[in-house]
Amino acid sequence: IKNISATKALCKRWQERMNAGLPVPKIVFFVKDEIALDIVEKEVGSLNASLQPIAEKLAETEKQVTDLLVKLPNLPSDNVPPGKTPAENVVAREAGVIPQLPAGSVPHWDLIRKYDIVDFETGAKITGSGFPLYKGKGAKLQRALIQYFLDFNTDAGYTEYLPPFMVNEATAYGTGQLPDKEGQMYYMPADNLYMIPTSEVPVTNIYRDEIVKADDLPIRMTAYSPCFRREAGSFGKDVRGLNRVHQFEKVELVQLVHPDKSYDALEEMVTHVEKLLNSLQVPYRILKLCGGDMSFTSAFTYDFEVYSAAQERWLEVSSVSNFEAYQTNRMKIRFKDASGKTQLLHSRERKTC
Known part of the structure; x- marks a missing residue:
């Protein structure tokens, strides 16, 4: 206000x-x-x-x-549920069977130590707190999941990219990381570059300052990258283990679409994520985020959560957002319609941790 x-x-x-x-x-x-x-x-x-x-x-x-x-957030879609806190998010649907663990079951931060697959102590020695060192079967599992997600996406018609892991100021501004999330990004002042918080940032900027041919729409892109976030102020039992770290791996989906097909494309991405989670046979639920819980750049967001039986709570693993023309306006990503008029495209992304 x-x-x-x-x-x-x-x-x-x-x-x-x-x-x-x-x-x-x-x-x-x-x-x-x-x-x-x-x-x-x-x-x-x-x-x-x-x-x-x-x-x-x-x-x-x-x-x-x-x-x-540039400090004003995107306007929420008319279909966004009213509310100010995560407690007011709306469950759209739920699937899968929540497992019943036997007595004495332990959370992942104890299991990774027992099986020696993630080493937080050595990671802290190498870099600092919040930088896990994957090893043995832990490293292999991480690599296998990344490959599985990428193959799942490319089989669905997405083009794979491997983008730079550092971006300049114009790129971070284009997707809305600047000035909103400046304090959460790792910054290298000597080169005026930022470590990416997600591959959405460099991938969406591929088309910055370009006029796309209408016949080339929709543009579907997918990318893997390590992600770097300062996560300043994060502490407590809810961020133990791998729940909240400074470096993690993620596979993204990005679409650039005609404004008239904006929300059809959003639902298509939601269906795609559901198929992926069903293939992994994990219990999940889909939330419609209320206005107060959405990100700075989003006009509408679905969150995907899977149930952690050991922690006895739902954990966010993916989100699908429609930014409408908020990002494309910043990046000047346009197309010419049938009448020859230049218009802004709409962007949407899906992240899977």
Whole structure:
């Protein structure tokens, strides 16, 4: 609300300064001699000098407006459930059988130590807390899941990419990581580069500042990458073990589609994730996120959760979001419609941890 009010005030000030500089009549001089020409040049110079302070103030106000506009989140779709907290998310559907574990069953942070497949202590020695070291069958399982997800996606018609794991400021701005998540990203000031929080960031930017052919739509992309997040302020029993770490692996889906098919494509991605989870035979549920629990850039989001019998709670493993034109407007990803008019595409993504 504060940013919206400030933006409205700045827009009013911007319009006032525009009005102050615009009503300058166009003057056509018919100069017959050098004396008259000299007088005209002085008048024009005086006029330009008087307009210069107005132009500078206008440029300053325009920058202030832009700086505030990029801090405004996406508008929720009309179909987003009302609410402010995760408790107000709506369960769309649930599938699978929740297993009943025998007495004495232990959570994954004890199992990985028992079977020596993930080593947090050595990871902390190498880098710091929250950087797990996978080893033996743990490393092999991680690699197998990544390969399985990628093959599942490419079999469904997605093109695989292996993007850079660092991005520049323009790329992070394009997908909305900047300025919203600046404090959660690892930043290298010497090179002005950011470690990616997800491969969605570089993959969506492949088409930044481009006009796509309508015949090439929809564009379906998938990518694996390690993901890096500072997760500042995360602590407690809910983030033990692998529940919340600074480096993890993820496979993404990204689609660029015609605005008229935006929500059809969203449901298609939801069905795709359901098929993947069913193939793994894990119990899951799908949530429609309420407005207060959605991300900065999303217009509509489904969360996928699987049930952890050992922890006795649901854990988010995937989400499918429709950003509509929020990201593509920042990145200027466009297409020409049947009438030849240039329009913004819609973007959506699915992440699977």
